[in-house]
Amino acid sequence: MQRAPADSGHRIVLSPTLGRPAFAEPGERLRIVAHLPEDARGPEFHLTRGGARPMRIPLEIEGAELERLRTGGAAALRVPPRTLEGTYDLELRWAGGSAVEPHCVAVARVGRDLRIVHLSNINIGDRGAPEFDPRLIDEINLLAPTLIVATGDYVDATCENPAAAWRRLVECFRAFDAPIVLACGDHDDFALYSQYVAPSPVGLTAVGPHRVLTLLDHGLAPIAQDAEQLRWIDSALAIPGFDGLTVVLAHSEFPGLLREWQQRGVLSRMIQSGHLALWFAGGHRDWDGREYRELIDAAAPLLYLRTQQSSSAVREGASGVSHYRIVDVSGNRVYMPADAATEPGVPPSLPTGRLSANVRGRNDASESVLTVSAVNNHPFRLDGLAVRLRLRKEADAPPWCHGGRIERLADAGDAWDFRVRFDLPDKGAARIVAGVGPEPPGQKLAVGFELAAVLRARRQYTSDGVSYLTAANTSTRITVTNTGTAPAEVSPLVRLDGDLLAYHLANSDGPYLTARPLRLEPGQAAALQLDLSALRVAPGRRELQVYLPGDAAEVPACYPLEVRIED
Template structure:
């Protein structure tokens, strides 16, 4: 379990042989001096393009380049990206050490008390300061179950994509990834114009995400200014737990097959891995030039990939891979466990076959299993689909500005996939983090966010083609009105549900199954209850038999809801009573694969949902 982004640090020793080491004298000056203009000082590590993921209580290298270290102080701190009032002071191990004259390195300690989160790195030299956005992610431990996101080509400046799609920020922040991989082609023709300022637009956009980004240089980008604006090295590595990533510099203007030094570095990296179970090779150009490059060095790509446990080749592109392009080239390696992945445009750009809908790819990692294909039921072609933007929304039910002691938000998901462990941020009036309560979610953190203001980071699970609502309050007495109706739900169904198509007498197509599903409801309280239920499959309502609402099944009294007896849509359960409901699913449309049967309790104050996973098989009769 470790993170390495140290290719830059190692290269300093390789380029200069034995490096001269000089210790800086600790400054006693208290007055700012003007000897070091801030533009002359470059932070080399960590950077926004190669963030460091650090355990609380551990240390990391802080490296910078300056001609002469003549500053009154070096104070380094972290500022939480979601709440600027939370700051973490870092302590240094000794004073900066000079390596090769104008390169300096300092070991910084993260205190054990530091809370998990993504932080901006703030360096105060006494003559000014620098901010490196999203440079540090503090964790308690590496996760075995998590997600990360791939952002593909954007080509901002094309007539069909004049600006970044900020819906990506809202949706991806909700999905709460551990990190983001952005494979380049950000600004149209920035490389041809040698436009160093274009990287500022890219960095400003990526800084809006609540996750560290690992940024690659693409065909459209300027590789010269990349090394000063994003990261000193065009290549790099990342280890997250047992996953290893090698970030290639591979574009039409810088093909990897012509970069012998990079190929040799890759071979060294892949043949010396430890504690790695799975490796991703990541690049901008999707034409697999790395195959020819390794072969030209006398290496069998298949052997190198096997030794390096390369299981995934991840690339940017304009369209999701159709399983055809480069298929013969892939097959030549005879590696059955090697996956080629290409993600469509992460903007509205329509060049080279882009659809005009921004897309991103979600990698859900669960130990050794990685899911990365979105089951796109609306697609009219076979492809390795990614997630289309615009179908996952957070709707604040109040001002969410810290002026109220209770806030609510709803997540609406019309995608054909559920997402667990999503994050919602709610701002409350209040001063005591211990007073905060959450209904229909879990508290991740509560952060004091200023005078009488609290920021609540809460975790919710979002069902497919459905919604979920959450409430947070700093007034515990308010929680009583949001209590769940005390009912236990159990669903009995076969491992696979087999659906077949049919037609009504009017010619309407539908899908149904003869498989038996039974929903059992049990009243776990000491009072009678009434339930208004809606059962859905892939967002489509399933019918509950009407006889279950007949007066003969209703108790004479209902202590929970006086209006329940007047409703013909209520199911009534006496104290301790259980009732089994047969469900015969029939839907207009269904997509094969993993789905959920979702049961909403409509008279619950938050319309709570209970989900049951099912596997759908569609067969012709």
């Protein structure tokens, strides 16, 4: 389905585009649609990517495919088997001209598991949000999503120079590692959206075995008045053989398509036959669990999601802090990281500023060792984080990694290019080291936990009215054992809900300390007794964390707990 202003013919690449990306595995075929000029001779096609080490990868096209492209059809181009996974620009060059479609081809192996990040109403140009928040780029790249989805209102209607704002916004989107699917909002100039995002505001994007259905539905273009779009949706969802999940994007907070189906008496059937699993709506605030509740309940098991403003704009009760939402899909199950102590229902979206990772050293393939220091200050665990590293290649031996897992390792000639995967506990940190050449041995220390899975704490008050929690009667013991063949010196740190806990050696009368130096001979163990007499901890799922300083890499040993407060 194509809807675009009359001047959209000036767009060379029709598919894929920035807001309707294509996924292709290395060695597989990529389908493109383009309006080549009639006199374009000898066209060449490349995947390109900038950065410290720019890439330009030729795509193979056969004569029959080129002729199909010239006559308005979709041509299949082969992605070279050794192409590094990532998101690329698509470049077309011919004698006398060229065209580049930014950030539109994701070279990736996509299975049934997905990580999706949702961005809502950005409103760049609003007096409270003059520019895109760069923290979104850093944090979302660290989360390593398969796909980013955004539900409109990218440039505010009050922006004084919307064309310039769109150009800057495109550069921000190109800084994401993942591709992005973009719905159109009522603040978005339709001509500029068509120029920079996609020629049509509606579309169907394949993501491995899954798909994203992008709708045009907002106050200025309600879907209930769009019979053509409704017919197209019925046809698009009826494609035979599809067995993945369908993700829906729409700018309107009100899920108008669901009401249309309900009035036609086909809501449950369309949800089931269309495999609809997630509905991302635009808006400035998280869903309160009450608006449109009856309709959303009738659409079960479809999950309706809204995310607070993804910029510093303070429209309609937004906090002024950019937010985003993480949704993990595993098979047919959906999971959103959240604090178990929050109210039942859809978890709140996440504010920026609580997740970070810094690389010590120059991450440009000039170093032989790099260190990643990562911090998660959210009150819940975040798994599957990733940082892309580039190390100097000194020999054919692959790089080593302490504290993380190497994936997507690629030989880039004079460099190793790869991602380091790692997990972070709630209000926790980790330090990961990767390098080439001789691998440092590191200390061989094992941590054991002897405590119940539920920590029951009672609230107490000092004579001055200061409250605290105590679990002094709880038996807790942590054992640190030297499993190596050399003596080890370490000063363990124990943390719970972000606070250090004091401890002393079990069966001793020594003072409680937050960092006690220990020397352990091979095979020797030290038992630590925790001081739980005065705690500051929130109820819910938490992880008791033990850090063992001394090595270049440091990943805490964790023990999951449920904290219950009994007044």
